[in-house]
Amino acid sequence: MTDTRLSVSTRAFLKRWLPLVVLGFAVVALLGGYVTYDAHVDGPETVVEEQTTGKWTVQSDFEHTAIVQRQTDVFTSGNRLENRPLYFTTVSPELDSSYTISHNNTDGEPATASVDLSLVVRAVEQQDEQTIVHWRARDSLATLDSVEVADGTAESATASVNVPAVLRRIEAIREELGASPGRTEALIVADTTVETTLGGESFTDTRTDRIEITPSDGFYRVSTSVQSRESYQTTETVTRTIEPSLLALYGGPAALLVGVVGIVGTALLSRRDWLAVSEREAARREFERARTDLDEWISSAEIPAPGNRTVVHANSLPALVDIAIDSDRRVLESDDRYAVIVGDILYTYTAPTGADPLDGSGGTTVQSERDATDGNTSDLLEPNTSPGDATDETAADSSADGDDDSDEV
Known part of the structure; x- marks a missing residue:
C-alpha cells in the first residue's frame, strides 16, 4: 500500500536517481549559502582599480x-x-x-x-x-x-x-x-x-x-x-565600493532554502517509504510505455465473445503484438482488453491495473498476478455464459459450425 500524493512516474524517477537528486539539492544549498554569506555577512566589496x-x-x-x-x-x-x-x-x-x-x-x-x-x-x-x-x-x-x-x-x-x-x-x-x-x-x-x-x-x-x-x-x-x-x-x-546585486541579496537565500527543503523532503519521502512503487503500479507503467510504442499495430474495436474458439492468454502486450504481426492481423483494443483472432484461436491480454496516488485510489490493495490475468477471462465470454460452459464448448467436437473462417477479423 502506498500512501503518497506523488505520481508513479515521479516516484519511480526519484527512487532511481535519489542519490543524484540529493547531490543536486546539496550543490544548490552550498551555492546559495555561499552567495548569501557573501551578500549579507561580508557586505559591500571594496576594490582598488587603476583609472586612466x-x-x-x-x-x-x-x-x-x-x-x-x-x-x-x-x-x-x-x-x-x-x-x-x-x-x-x-x-x-x-x-x-x-x-x-x-x-x-x-x-x-x-x-x-x-x-x-x-x-x-x-x-x-x-x-x-x-x-x-x-x-x-x-x-x-x-x-x-x-x-x-x-x-x-x-x-x-x-x-x-x-x-x-x-x-x-x-x-x-x-x-x-x-x-x-x-x-x-x-x-x-x-x-x-x-x-x-x-x-x-x-x-x-x-x-x-x-x-x-x-x-x-x-x-x-x-x-x-x-x-x-x-x-x-x-x-x-x-577605491570603489561594489554593492551586492539584487540577485545575490535575494537569490542566494532562495537557493539555500530550495536546497535545504529539497534535501529534507527527499530524505523524508525515502524514510517513510513514500517513493515505493508497487508491483501493480510498475506493471501498469511498463504496459503504458509498451502501449505507446506499439500504437501503430493496435485498433480500437469491439472484441467478440470467444464462442467456440480456444482462448490463449499472452503474457504481455508486446507478445500479443508479435502474434498479430506474425499472423498478419491487427490487435483489437477495448478499454484495457486486447485480443488477436487467428482462425479458431483467440489470443488475449488484459492490461494490469495500477492505482496512481493522484486519482485518489492510493490505498487500493494490490491484487495477485493471477487476478490480473486469469480473472479477466470471463470478460471475453458471451453474455449469460459461465466459465465452465466456455470450457465445455472449447472441448466440443471440432467439427462444430462455430469455427467457420467467417469469424476472423
Whole structure:
C-alpha cells in the first residue's frame, strides 16, 4: 500500500536517481549559502582599480610622389604619380617624399618634435635570418629641429631624391671598393623624437620610419615602413565600493532554502517509504510505455465473445503484438482488453491495473498476478455464459459450425 500524493512516474524517477537528486539539492544549498554569506555577512566589496586620467597618441606617415618629366604615349608630362609601388627611371627620375608627424593629447598640451630626414645607401645581405650591412653611406636631406606641434595637428618634412644620381653614386662606391657584395638599396630614413607633458608627467616617443628604394633596370620599386601608432597613458588609483546585486541579496537565500527543503523532503519521502512503487503500479507503467510504442499495430474495436474458439492468454502486450504481426492481423483494443483472432484461436491480454496516488485510489490493495490475468477471462465470454460452459464448448467436437473462417477479423 502506498500512501503518497506523488505520481508513479515521479516516484519511480526519484527512487532511481535519489542519490543524484540529493547531490543536486546539496550543490544548490552550498551555492546559495555561499552567495548569501557573501551578500549579507561580508557586505559591500571594496576594490582598488587603476583609472586612466589622460592619454597621448603619436602617429607618423610617409608618402611619396613623382612628377612625369618626359612625355610618352602612356604618361603625360607634368602629371604627378602618387604612392605607386614602381616608377620608371627615365620618366620620373626624381622621387619626392613627405613625412608627417601628428599627436593627440587629452590635456590639450602641445608637443615638441625633431625630425631628421636622410638618404642612406647601403649593401646588405641576409645570413641566418640576420641582416648583414656590408657598407653604408648617409646624407642629410631635411630636418625639423624642436618644432612645436599643437594638439591634434601635424607637422611635415619633405625631401627629394634623384634616383639616377643615387644609382651613379652606388656604382662609384662599387668601383671604389672593387666588389659588389649583397643587395644594394637606397633608403629615405626619418629619425623622429616627440616630447610632451600629460598629467604633469613628461613623455617621449622615438621612432624610425623609412622609404625603401630598390633600383632595377629602367625602373625602381618603392615601399614604406612606418611604425604603428603609439599610446601613452596616465593613471590614478581609485577605491570603489561594489554593492551586492539584487540577485545575490535575494537569490542566494532562495537557493539555500530550495536546497535545504529539497534535501529534507527527499530524505523524508525515502524514510517513510513514500517513493515505493508497487508491483501493480510498475506493471501498469511498463504496459503504458509498451502501449505507446506499439500504437501503430493496435485498433480500437469491439472484441467478440470467444464462442467456440480456444482462448490463449499472452503474457504481455508486446507478445500479443508479435502474434498479430506474425499472423498478419491487427490487435483489437477495448478499454484495457486486447485480443488477436487467428482462425479458431483467440489470443488475449488484459492490461494490469495500477492505482496512481493522484486519482485518489492510493490505498487500493494490490491484487495477485493471477487476478490480473486469469480473472479477466470471463470478460471475453458471451453474455449469460459461465466459465465452465466456455470450457465445455472449447472441448466440443471440432467439427462444430462455430469455427467457420467467417469469424476472423
